[in-house]
Amino acid sequence: MDALTKPDFMMQTYIRCTQDALWDALTDPGQMSAYHFISPKITYAEGVYTYHTADGGTMMVARTLNTEPKSRVEQTFEPHWAPDISASRTVFLITPETGHMKLVIEHYDLHFPVVPGEGVADGWERWAAGLKTFLETGEARRFNEKGGV
Template sequence: MDAIFKALNDPTRRALLDSLRHKDGQTLQELEAQLDMTRFGVMKHLGLLEDASLIITLKKGRFKYHYLNALPLQEVIDRWIEPLLAKPAARAVLDLKNTLEGVAEMTTKPDFMMQTYIRCTQDALWHALSDADAATHYHFVANRVEENGDEITYYAPDGTVMLICNTIKTTPKTRLEVSFEPKWSGPDMPASRAVYLIEPEGPICKLTLEHYDIPAGQEGVADGWQRMLAGLKTWLETGQDAKFGRPQTAA
């Protein structure tokens, strides 16, 4: 956590994070063009942000893309700020194909990435991501999730379908690619694709989420991913249901 505060204690690094919040997946050249600084200086700041896990990078060909990773900041908020804002009773409410089979390996860069480390076994993490019953313990909205073959359907509290995910391709315990078919604003919302990557590191697992082909108007899914993955991490590490939903406003 010291690395997070050190990384944030500089206006240039905060400007880089703001830029990635506005447009994720930028190259070094794109970020350098926004600052009155040498390439080496920008690289040094990006290195400190990466060391603090506030950004994650993806190499595609000769380009390296940088993505904002908001989960460490969410953990800081949950630890110190959120208890001051929400009463315990309200905290329960605050609480997370191309859609065709046989799609070729994706060569484009993801629109959104997020990464976290979870103290759990590889088997436990795979089960949590692929089992419908497990999702009810950590999804920030859905308390009912149903599985029908390769299709998993998430239901909003009022019983309406909010999301459908179909398995596209799997490498057991390592990689899970699914369609992401949102329904919360109607049946005609375009679909996209999400990929979970699991890398075991001794007693912990590194989980990386990549979201591809996010249609215009659905950029807000980043907030949902933050809440869901925070709930997933908490549930796996504590055994307690964790649903980090949005605060309810007083009537």
């Protein structure tokens, strides 16, 4: 958690994998494309991840702000699906525990209320389910509303 501010949204999960595997899944666009619940293609260039829609448009952009290798990633969260939503900031915190990894997801600077099971909360839950499934089984699985793979 940032020392001076409290996240607008926070969740954690535990994943049976190595620290290297979790780091790679969070930072390699090829792996990210395998489990992201909406974006089937993610590209990376010069510190910027671009999340593409199925038709090739831009769904979202995430600019890398800070990393601590294998333990922390901080990025912008710039939604392009709704241009009226301001950019916010996300932090992924990776902590090794015996036999598994703890992943904390923090989302800051949201300009709307977080409602459990809806919107940003639902999106992070679906994203985390895909990540966990991908790392624990090797299966590329998208947990979206349509149930697509």
